[in-house]
Amino acid sequence: MQLFKRIVIITAIFSAVYADEKRDIILPDLSVKLLDGKQVRLSGLLEEGPLLVDFWATWCAPCKKEMIFLEEFHQKYYEEGFRVLAISTDSPKSMSKVKSYIRAKKHTFMVGLDPNQEIAKKMNALVMPTVIILNKDRKVSWYHQGFIPGDEKEIEAQIRTVLELGQEKVGE
């Protein structure tokens, strides 16, 4: 029990110090299967510019709220080379309705499939939704867990930061 408590405390301290350390986290060049059946690599998606990766599921209510804003940002910053990749973690139990949902909601960003959550694990997506913004070098520029209404302002601010656009248009 004492050993266990020590491990928990050490883990917490380690996490607190290490997690906040400003360091370059470069993600592996993962392969993602898109909704249309094509396989793409992160490096291929980053050719045009930065990428926002969002982990979501059809049964996740906050994810759906967030995706409304991701669609808005995808359209707003498309000309600047910014792209959104929303990776569905729906298992085979619900993956049949992913395409239906995306079509009905008029989302135009790319949608990936991760039914056994292997990509989510490799990208440290612990909770739904998780947003990760990658710069062109596959470095993690920003990471965010969960969605509180209002988070969209911070997401847009981070998109503008990675695009080096300045913050004057945020919230417009």
Add this chain to the structure above:
Amino acid sequence: MRKYAFLLWAIAIVSAQVSFTGNTETRIGESSNGFYYNETLINTNLQYGAFTNWIQLEFSDPPELGRRVNGVRKLRLEYENGPVTLKLGDLYEIWGRGLVLNSVDDQPIDRDTGIRGLSLSYMSDSFTGQWITGRADISQSTIYALDYNTRTHNYHLPYNLYGLTINKLIGNHDLGVSFLQSREQHPVNTFPVDTLDIKNQLSSISYSVTQPAFDFYAEYIINRSFTFAENEWDPHQNGRGLYSNLNFYFKLFSLNLEYINYHFGDFDPFDRWNVVDNYGYYQPYQNPPIAMYIHENVLMNRISHQTDFNNEVGLKAEVMGSLTDNIEFLAMYAQSNRTHSWVMNEDYTWRQQEQLSYFPSFEPAAMPYKDFYAELTFNQLRNNLYLKLGYADSEDIVDLLQNTVTDTSQILTYSIASAKTFPLNLSFVVGDGWSIDAKMELQWLKKGYWSYNQQNNQVVADSLMSIFLDDEGNRVEDEKNSFISLSIGKSPKWSVTFTTDKTSIKETFGDKESIVNPLEKLLGVDQEKNWINVEFVYHLTTSMRISLMYGSLKGGLLCTNGVCRIIEPFDDGFKVGLTTVF
């Protein structure tokens, strides 16, 4: 193997060429009714050239569900070179839609069907193939084995398995075939306890086509099992299963149809959940799709239908679309039942009465389930206001208790759960990062025993005997449940949520009495019918999140994807959660 993995991990981590990321998740909880858990999971992902290494460490004493682990829980080494990937270690793979193989690690219900072994896969634009071999140690909780309890599994099945799956894409058409053989040592309830040697051979064929206006997927599986006796394999059981999915798209509307017909075994109503003595049928590593809606609301999830993967015919139709730029709708209907209806003999044993059609029916002796759900979603004020209104109506014949039929009479008794539920969700962004999120669910729940008695073509009884008793001991027809949560958030840093979960009937969980929660006392509510808690979530940094919960949580059924587990209530206690990413 673990020592070598650690060595590899240590060498890799000190190497400058390594990409190293990971996360930790710590959860601690303690309640006044003696429910305590303390667990930390640490995941590390290392990449060095073409190699990737995943290690999951667990330190628990005990975990919330399952047995304690202190050390390496999972590990895997991957090597990728062009289209070829080699994996060694803990594997979680899905073939097709999971009719043959869908190994999962579903920690909320402590369900782990992972395979420890070796996988070799090849993937090109038009061809994919995977060969797999290894061992799956699958544990589960069942009342049919000794030492049943709600927190740790009491029944263990070891499988040695190997298999191959290949898919070929020709234009828009995808053809797939899979084969998997497993061999298990299956303990059964005999005296003295015996272990049977069982072999399962699962073969499937799949087809899918994708077009702009529609897409279609179908997979058919045959499961043959054998028992080993007197130095030879004897055929034991032949089962089959079919899953199909058809989607139509028209402008902003879509229609999603799903059909299942799983017939891996026929078990009478008293024996259908007995996984100990019924062997060679549906295998726990399969985990195929279900034909039911996965509800987002709390109260509907508590009465979720438990899919009988051995014997179920089901259909689901779902329409969704946009009415205007800001208003969307969804309507869904799902129905399922057993492949046969059942009749009770004079000696109280069961026999199959008739095979029903290939589509679900309302025949009570086939234990049907049906669910209707509709919702409207509004996004207004430049997406600052979000409103969702829903309505759910479900009915589930959970158990068939009696169906005695003669030429002139029928006595039919079954247990039933039906509910009408109204969920509502309202979110409003006030400005400057402040927001309010309110969820309210109201439910009228009926549970009890339905009796139907017909004598000489005269119906003499056709009514429900409710299991709900009010405070005076009088039988009441409905239990009225409400779930309300109110959150105030300051983006992107914190949110605080107050939740009240109320029922009109006093519920007991085993022999445990509800414990007074000071929050409930403060609000002056009936402590035996209310579970109140408050949760604070704070983002310490962008990659570090802490949550603190104080109060009580109602126990009951927790279901994910048609698989359910009973969770104990959490009375008057604290829960702390810390997640970090590094």
